[in-house]
Amino acid sequence: MNPKRKTRLLIILGLVLGSSIAIGLTLFALEQNINLFYSTSQIVGGEAPKNTRMRMGGMVVENSIKRATDSLQITFKITDYAQEVTVVFTGILPDLFREGQGIIAQGKLDANGVFQADEVLAKHDENYMPPEIAETMKPKPTGVK
Amino acid sequence: MKLKFPRWFYRLASPKWFYEISSKLMPWLALVTTVLMTIGLIWGLVFAPEDYQQGNSFRIIYIHVPAAILAQSCYLFMASAGAIGLIWKIKMAHVMAKSAAPIGASIAVLALATGAIWGKPTWGAWWVWDARLTSMLVLFFLYLGVIALTSAFDNVASSDKAAAVLSLVGVVNIPIIKYSVEWWNTLHQPATFTITAKPAMPAEMWIPLLIMVLSFYSFFALMLFARARIETLQREKRADWVQDLIKNHP
Known part of the structure; x- marks a missing residue:
């Protein structure tokens, strides 16, 4: 990589890193407000x-x-x-x-x-299943013959 | 250190080569998109089993999840193209970034809209300011910012540079969207689809979802090529090959 491109690459990496740190610290400070x-x-x-x-x-x-x-x-x-x-x-x-x-x-x-x-x-969770499968996963009632 | 790339890699940077190869690829992409989307939609909306809790309203997942995944991938694509354009001064990279932005914005709107429609019957609210929904809205605004910057200056090179810098700064939002459901308490549930773990649903549910995700990517490539071809012609209008093209196709 020629030196000019290398400089530009470093500037861009610095830009992304810098903005990540700034936003990361902001979010960390605002944690209580972000929690729903x-x-x-x-x-x-x-x-x-x-x-x-x-x-x-x-x-x-x-x-x-x-x-x-x-x-x-x-x-x-x-x-x-x-x-x-x-x-x-x-x-x-x-x-x-x-x-x-x-x-x-x-x-x-x-x-x-x-x-x-x-x-x-x-709220619902990320587990989706058809009704038949949900039925088989339920605990069976005991004592029924 | 001297990096050596294969020849086709360098050709990617040539507007003429892109114009030729994309005209050959586009009919195939159109075919793949149509086939995958038809199969995925019919399978997902008609034949896939309903959810044990949500019933049929769960089927909107077949639009919502592919749209949300694509909106984020498209952003990463746009930012990477912007970085390549800035570092290596490749004009085609900026053409790609500029063409991707409006597609990404539309897909982000689709993800937000389907999310709201899904949220009303299941959660009981169209919109909640939780971390996942808000960061997704920020993604949409970032797209709008990039679109505005791509035509903010009379000079094409300045517009390209400004848009690329904004899209690179916005990259930090992508991990925030992805991990928002794990870092904070949110109403939105964690991801159903991850690369590392098995999907949290049986095969007859996730196979049509996977088909839909693939069809969205194929649709994105098709739209990207269509937009990038027009942008290429406009930018290269003084080049010999474009002049020849106009002469041969009056």
Whole structure:
């Protein structure tokens, strides 16, 4: 490579490296703002800001969903397998909302430690499978002959 | 150290050679694109099994994932072409970079739009400012910036240089898009398709997806050639071979 080209190559590598470092440091500094949601442990541990709208993510605990009979209000618990938080929400849930599903709730934590949500989003994982295969992967009920 | 490349490598830099070889390749690319896209779309949208949780709305993956992959690959292609153009002063590299930018921008819009359409029924929201979605939007804006710079100056060489520098600075966004789902808490799920691991879905689902990805790449090459040929003719309009071409095809 002739010296001129080598210089240009070095300048370009420097440019890419320099901008990467600058943006990398910015993202590192803003990490808390980039995270879309807090985990339930962070909320119980007091890491999340109080009295402001925020998002909380976790798995819907099995058998914890309670629906009101006279309104759209629903109460359920979500967990990150360390801490559980109760969520209250009134409105229409996304199709994927179910027990054991990851969800993200947006709202405020009230004085009793109950999360008053005004929006619930469902997360799904990257594993896709046909219904028949999902059926065979379910644990078989025992004691049935 | 003296690098020795095969002869065809040097010929890549010749506008005349590119014009000739691309006219031979384009019908084949058109054929490959049509065949792959027809098979992939019908297989994916009709015959592939539905997802156990999302049902049929999962089928938009057959457009969304190929578009998202191509939007990023196209950016890497554009930035590499820009770097080659800056270092070796190869005119054809800048032609390629300039031709790739509008294609990449359109594909990025397709990825964002299909993502929003998919997000509404499954997540419950068209748009969320999570790291993956935001970095993908930044990719689209980078394309717009590069497109604007390619025609910002009267002097072609200055425009090429400015566009190449911006696309190189923007390269840092590509790893951010890729790893955003691992570095931060996001609503978007991790990648289904990676080079290193087995796909997170059974074969009857990922084979049509792979066909769609290949068809998108082939479509990209076809569009790139079509645009680059016009750009080449415009830039080389004073060259003898272009003048001959005009005389022979009135």
